[in-house]
Amino acid sequence: MFDLDPSVIVRAMPALWNGLKFTLLLTLVAMSVGIVVGTLLALMRLSGNRVMRGFALGYVTVMRSIPLVLVIFWFYFLMPLLLQMTFHTERPVQIGPVMTAFVTFCMFEAAYYSEIIRGGIQSISGGQKQAAQALGLRPSQAMLYVILPQALRRMLPLLLTQTIILFQDTSLVYVLSIADFTGAASKFAQRDGRLVELYLFVALVYLVICYLLSRLSKRLKRSTERTA
Amino acid sequence: MQCFSLNVGVGMDYNWNWSVFWDFAPGESASYLHWLVTGTSWTLATTLLAFTLAFLIGGTVGTLRTSTVRPLVWLGNLYTEVFRNIPLLVQMFICFFVVPELLPLSWGDYLKQDLPYPSFFSAVVALTLFTSAKLSELFKAGIESVAYGQRGAALALGLRPTQMYLNVLLPQAIRVVFPPLTSEALNTLKNSSVALTIGLMELTAQARNVSEYSFNTFEAFTAATVIYVAISLLMTFVMGRIESSLAVRGATR
Amino acid sequence: MIQMKNLSKWYGDFQVLKDCTTQLSRGEVMVVCGPSGSGKSTLIKCVNGLEPVQEGQISIDGQPVTGRGVDLPKLRARVGMVFQHFELFPHLTIVENLNLAQIKVLKRDVTTATSKSTALLERVGLKAHAHKYPIQLSGGQQQRVAIARALAMDPIAMLFDEPTSALDPEMVNEVLDVMVELAGEGMTMMCVTHEMGFARKVADRIVFMDGGEIIEDVKSEEFFSAPRSDRARSFLSKILQH
Numbered sequence: 001m002f003d004l005d006p007s008v009i010v011r012a013m014p015a016l017w018n019g020l021k022f023t024l025l026l027t028l029v030a031m032s033v034g035i036v037v038g039t040l041l042a043l044m045r046l047s048g049n050r051v052m053r054g055f056a057l058g059y060v061t062v063m064r065s066i067p068l069v070l071v072i073f074w075f076y077f078l079m080p081l082l083l084q085m086t087f088h089t090e091r092p093v094q095i096g097p098v099m100t101a102f103v104t105f106c107m108f109e110a111a112y113y114s115e116i117i118r119g120g121i122q123s124i125s126g127g128q129k130q131a132a133q134a135l136g137l138r139p140s141q142a143m144l145y146v147i148l149p150q151a152l153r154r155m156l157p158l159l160l161t162q163t164i165i166l167f168q169d170t171s172l173v174y175v176l177s178i179a180d181f182t183g184a185a186s187k188f189a190q191r192d193g194r195l196v197e198l199y200l201f202v203a204l205v206y207l208v209i210c211y212l213l214s215r216l217s218k219r220l221k222r223s224t225e226r227t228a
Numbered sequence: 229m230q231c232f233s234l235n236v237g238v239g240m241d242y243n244w245n246w247s248v249f250w251d252f253a254p255g256e257s258a259s260y261l262h263w264l265v266t267g268t269s270w271t272l273a274t275t276l277l278a279f280t281l282a283f284l285i286g287g288t289v290g291t292l293r294t295s296t297v298r299p300l301v302w303l304g305n306l307y308t309e310v311f312r313n314i315p316l317l318v319q320m321f322i323c324f325f326v327v328p329e330l331l332p333l334s335w336g337d338y339l340k341q342d343l344p345y346p347s348f349f350s351a352v353v354a355l356t357l358f359t360s361a362k363l364s365e366l367f368k369a370g371i372e373s374v375a376y377g378q379r380g381a382a383l384a385l386g387l388r389p390t391q392m393y394l395n396v397l398l399p400q401a402i403r404v405v406f407p408p409l410t411s412e413a414l415n416t417l418k419n420s421s422v423a424l425t426i427g428l429m430e431l432t433a434q435a436r437n438v439s440e441y442s443f444n445t446f447e448a449f450t451a452a453t454v455i456y457v458a459i460s461l462l463m464t465f466v467m468g469r470i471e472s473s474l475a476v477r478g479a480t481r
Numbered sequence: 482m483i484q485m486k487n488l489s490k491w492y493g494d495f496q497v498l499k500d501c502t503t504q505l506s507r508g509e510v511m512v513v514c515g516p517s518g519s520g521k522s523t524l525i526k527c528v529n530g531l532e533p534v535q536e537g538q539i540s541i542d543g544q545p546v547t548g549r550g551v552d553l554p555k556l557r558a559r560v561g562m563v564f565q566h567f568e569l570f571p572h573l574t575i576v577e578n579l580n581l582a583q584i585k586v587l588k589r590d591v592t593t594a595t596s597k598s599t600a601l602l603e604r605v606g607l608k609a610h611a612h613k614y615p616i617q618l619s620g621g622q623q624q625r626v627a628i629a630r631a632l633a634m635d636p637i638a639m640l641f642d643e644p645t646s647a648l649d650p651e652m653v654n655e656v657l658d659v660m661v662e663l664a665g666e667g668m669t670m671m672c673v674t675h676e677m678g679f680a681r682k683v684a685d686r687i688v689f690m691d692g693g694e695i696i697e698d699v700k701s702e703e704f705f706s707a708p709r710s711d712r713a714r715s716f717l718s719k720i721l722q723h
Binding site: 062065066067068069070073074077078081168169171172174175182186195196199200202203206207209210211214 | 309310312313314315316317318319321322325326329330414417418419420421422424425432435436439445446449452453456457460
C-alpha cells in the first residue's frame with residue numbers, strides 16, 4: 001500500500017523552489033496593486049460622481065460574482081483581441097500566460113480589497129472628516145492624510161485574511177500551465193509518476209505557511225482591538 | 229443562423245454570432261447550448277451537495293470547538309486548520325490522485341475504476357472538506373457571540389449541555405451566522421469551478437469547450453458569466469428568504 | 482466679523498433652524514445656549530460651512546460662506562473650530578496633529594510648523610506630551626490639544642461646539658481656563674455651551690435658542706439679570722440650580 005519515495009521531493013526541490021518563488025511574487029504583486037487599485041475603486045464607490053460610482057459598483061459586483069478561473073479565461077482569451085482592437089495590429093496581441101496571470105490577479109483582487117477598504121473608510125466617524133475640513137484641508141487632503149491612514153490601519157486584519165486567500169488562489173494559475181508552486185509539483189509528478197509524495201508535500205507547505213499567516217492575522221486583530 | 233462580420237478598423241475580423249448556442253459542434257449530437265446546460269447542472273449539483281454537507285459538518289465541528297471538553301476542541305481545531313489552510317486545488321488533486329493510491333488496494337481500485345463519476349465524487353469531497361472548515365469558523369464565532377449569559381442561564385435551569393446547544397445556543401447562533409453564511413454559499417458556487425482541473429465538466433469547463441470548438445469565445449464566456457451571476461442572485465434571494473423566516477422577535481441581535 | 486442673516490435649514494421635512502439672524506463683532510465673545518435640540522450645534526456648524534443652509538446668508542470678515550463658488554477650505558483655514566468629542570487624529574502624534582494643517586494648508590515648512598506647535602503646546606501646558614498619541618492623553622488634555630491645533634492656523638475667530646460636554650467634571654475647568662485666557666487676549670469667539678458660569682465671566686453677548694429660533698440676543702449682563710422671555714427664564718432657573 002505505501003510505497004513512498006521521499007527522495008523525489010529532494011530531486012524536485014529546485015523546480016519546487018522556483019515555483020514557490022513565483023507563487024510568492026504573484027501574491028505580493030497582486031496584493032500591492034490590488035490594494036492600490038482597490039483603494040481607488042473604494043473612493044469611486046463613495047464619490048459624489050454618479051458615473052464613477054456606477055462604474056466601480058458594476059466592476060466590483062461582476063468581479064465578485066464569477067469564479068476566478070472564469071476571470072482568468074476571460075483575460076487570457078480576450079485581452080489579445082482587445083489589444084488588437086485598441087492598437088490596430090494585424091493579429092491578436094500575444095500576452096502570454098504569465099502576464100495574463102499577473103494582470104488577472106491584480107484586477108480580481110482589487111475588487112475584493114476594495115470592499116474591505118470601503119468598509120474601513122465608512123467606519124471612520126464623520127467627526128474626523130469634519131475636524132479635518134474645519135482646519136481647511138481640502139476633501140482630497142482629508143481623505144489622504146486623515147481618513148485613509150486610519151481606515152487602512154483598522155482594516156489590516158481583514159486585508160491580511162484576504163491576502164491569505166489570495167495566496168491560496170494563486171494555485172489556480174495551473175489552468176494556464178504556469179509553474180507556480182503547485183504547477184511545478186504537478187509537472188514534476190507527472191514526469192516521474194510520483195504524485196503522492198509531491199502533492200502531500202505541497203499540501204504540507206501550504207498548510208504551514210497559511211497557518212502561520214492566519215496566526216499573525218489573529219494577533220494583529222487582538223492588538224488593534226486593544227488600542228481602539 | 230446569422231453571422232455578422234464586425235470589422236472595426238484594420239485587421240479586426242471577429243465573427244460575432246449570438247445564435248451560436250443553437251449550433252452544433254462538428255461531429256457532435258448536441259448543441260452548444262446543451263453543453264452549457266450540462267455544465268450548469270454539474271455546477272449546481274456540486275455546489276448544492278457540497279454546501280449542504282459542509283453546513284452539517286461545519287456546524288458540528290464549530291459547535292464542538294466551543295465545548296468544554298478539551299479533546300473535542302482540539303480535534304475540531306485540527307480539522308479546521310488542516311482543511312482551511314490547504315488550497316482547494318491541492319485538496320482536489322489529493323482527493324483525485326493521491327487518496328486512491330493510499331487506500332487499501334481494493335478500495336483504491338474501486339475509486340480508480342468502478343466509481344461512477346469519479347471527478348464529481350472527488351470534487352464534492354474536496355469542496356465539502358474545504359468549505360466545512362470555513363463554516364466551522366463561522367459557527368464557532370456565531371455561538372461565542374450569542375449572549376454569554378445564555379449559556380449560564382440554560383445550565384442553571386437544569387438543561388443538559390446537548391439540550392442547551394440544540395434549544396438555546398444554536399437557534400440564536402444560526403441567525404447571527406446567516407450573512408457570512410450566504411457569502412460562503414456564493415464562494416462555494418465559485419469554487420466549484422476549480423473542479424475543472426480534475427476533469428469535471430462544469431460550467432466554466434463547458435464554456436471553454438464551446439469557445440474552442442466554435443471560436444465564439446466572447447459569446448461563450450458571456451453566457452457563463454450571465455449564468456453565474458443569475459445563480460448568485462438566486463442563491464442570495466433564497467438565503468435571504470430563509471433568514472427572514474428564522475427571525476425571532478425580541479432577540480437582542 | 483461674522484454675520485448670519487435669515488438662516489433657515491431643514492433636515493428633510495424637519496426645520497432645524499428658523500430664520501436666524503445675528504452677528505458677532507471683532508473681539509466679541511458670544512455664548513449660544515439653550516435646551517437640547519434647540520439647534521445651537523447646527524447653527525455653529527453652519528458658520529464655517531460644515532453644514533449647508535437652504536436659506537439665508539452667512540459671511541465671515543466680509544467673505545460669503547453661503548452661495549455658489551465659495552472656496553470653503555480657504556475660508557475654514559481662517560476660522561478655528563473645537564469639537565465636543567475633540568476629534569484629534571488618532572494615527573498622528575500630538576505635534577503631528579498640530580503640524581498637519583499648517584504644512585498642507587498654510588504651506589509652512591516642517592521646522593516653522595513644529596516650533597509654532599511646540600509654543601502653542603507650551604501655552605496650554607502640554608509641551609511634555611508632544612510626541613505621545615491622543616489615546617495616551619486624558620479627555621481634558623485632548624481638548625486642550627484640540628484648541629492648540631485650531632490656534633496653530635492663526636485664526637481670526639474661534640468656534641467652540643460644546644467643548645466641555647464630553648468631559649468628566651474634574652477636567653472641565655482646565656479647558657475653560659484656556660478659553661478664558663483666549664477671550665482675555667481679544668480673540669473673537671462663538672461658543673455653544675451649557676457652562677453658564679463661564680458665560681457669565683467671559684461672554685459679551687448671550688444668544689438663547691429654542692426650537693430652532695433665536696429667542697434672545699442680548700448683552701450678557703442683561704440676560705443674566707433680567708431675561709426677557711419666559712423660556713429663557715425657565716432655562717436659566719434650571720441651569721443655575723447647580
